[in-house]
Amino acid sequence: MSIEHARADHFEHPSELWRASEPRASYDVLVVGGGGHGLATAYYLAKEHGLTDIAVLEKGWLGGGNIARNTTVIRSNYLWDESAAMYEHSLKLWEGLSEELEYDLLFDQRGVLNLAHNLHEVREGIRRVNANRLNGVDAEWLDTDGVKEFCPIVNTSSDLRYPVLGATLQRRGGIARHEHVAWGYATRASQLGVDIIEGCEVTGIDVAGGRATGVQTTRGPISANKVALVAAGHRSVLAEMAGLRLPVQSHPLQALVSGLLEQRLGCVVMSGAVHVYVSQAHKGELVMGAGIDAYNSYAQRGSFHVIEKQMAAAVELFPIFSRAQMLRTWAGIVDVCPDASPIVGLTPIEGLFLNCGWGTGGFKATPGSGWTLAHTIATGEPHRLNAPFALDRFAHGRLIDEHGAAGVAH
Amino acid sequence: MASSAPSEPRMAPLSGWESRFVEASESGVVELGERPFLAHVNLRLDPSNLSARARVRETLGVELPLSPNTVSDGAGHAALWLAPDEWLLVGPTGSEGEIVGSLQGALAPYHHSVLDITANRTTLELVGSRAREVLATGCGLDLHPRVFGPGRCAQTLYAKTQLVVWQIDDVPTFRLLVRPSFAPYLAEFLCDAMLEW
């Protein structure tokens, strides 16, 4: 990959790129949550639908939540038609996004391997490849030799506890620089007239006559015609302010990063069976993730044994990493739906919109999620892409079970 | 080592490890060995059933302990508390058939379960003045004598292996009950831990 990354060295927090705004008393649309999804929602509302009387409310600093805490994997190889359509739309947006935002997102389609370690996973992997192809999503099945050829540093010897029996490969999958995504969307949204308000925590949602009318914040009340809840991990708490109970549970999801190493890992490697996913960022650090911690939590930290297990798996799969030093570990809060698919769309409260339940895989969906939610907010109706991801699917039984594709590794 | 006296020859899960154990052990400090083939019988019954508990006492000469993680002894048998309605009965090698037969007769009127699980675990014995320190390298149990002394037992995860830990005297001597397929792993772990002492 010989992409010229003009801004690759700009990792400081560039707050000069967007206007710092004081909250006004009222807006047409309030987006609660200034992470990737919230900023994308505001950007597409302005860009695609011509709405500009918009404020994004962020309780901390812009891009300080899960957009800063994820492992940046991008792919669209989900099993079911509904998911394939949603994630593939998102991937197509990624493919033109650096140009559209005029901001280098370091989007790098280096390929994503999902390893199979037992016969069941081989069957499921091949099934998913076939399903992906039927949905126009690029997908290939590699046998063990094919894995070795594509990613030579993966240990493919047959005497592993969990030998590599093959892998799905999505060549269009890859990674992007996460904070650039937040900054890129914020910069363009701000230029289009969106107010970005940091340090403004929502403490209450005003509902009158079955209709959302605004929010209470730590910087005073703000009224609005429409309110969109897009705050990762915390949506149960926010929704409860409006009297809504959601089928999501919040869990810690831990990640780790190593010191800077020579470039040796040219693709993303994920394994659900041994609980690890890893890529090497542009600067050279290994970025790894574990499975979620089992218990509910909002503490942005998890238990050590989870990452211990994940590191054991990483070292077995990549003996070359066995002496790498992990510099930092952290956790984000992910809200997980019972079917491992998100909720994007309307709520029983008029003018209140919801985007939640992305679980461990929300980063890849940032453009598609913002794009479909913006359509829903602007038109009052879900787009055909997010219509299946309605809140009421849990009452009607139309679940979109993506535990296989989403399970642990994202 | 207990001599094996069953009708068919059995192979201890750690047969062949004797020289490793001798090498790792230091007399009076810490010693490790296997005591295979002790009779293990799992017993479940309602702890509030006084008559059933009395039948067990009359049959085996041992009282079923009601306090969690404690052991009672009597007449060559030991009863380890595993759960509120579950005990592990340990007897001399070869006695499992007799224990099961006599209990099934004695408990016939009551709702119960008696099962020979002798083959389910083997027993390691860790003995000596430093046995406690060696044991502490692999688990988070509070092994301080104030908390864990003779007559105490615990089921725990030991160096990622399921284990029943049972202290039988003040030396201290610990009996470690482990699945046969995990026994070499556990033995390897303990031999390594003993190096320090």
Place this chain on the structure above:
Amino acid sequence: MLLISCPWCGERDEVEFHYGGESHIAYPDDPEAITDDAWGEFLFVRNNPSGEFRERWLHTHGCRRWFNLLRDTSTHEIVRSYRMGESADQSSGAERESD
């Protein structure tokens, strides 16, 4: 790692336990009679507070009993553990703190 107090075995490392989600979810008296919304709520909707939460744990590697924990999801502080059949308020279970 959490240090969890099993109401039977006492304090043990989290790795000995299995998490079971929210406690005190009652099975509907007459499942056939309730609406789809109510059934969906029973199956899929649980409380998800940032704060005190009553949850089930199984002491997998110990006594293999399910029990309840009152735990704060924002701090991981464990307020109390109590046996099945007891309520959090009148429990005789161990009262302790940990993280």
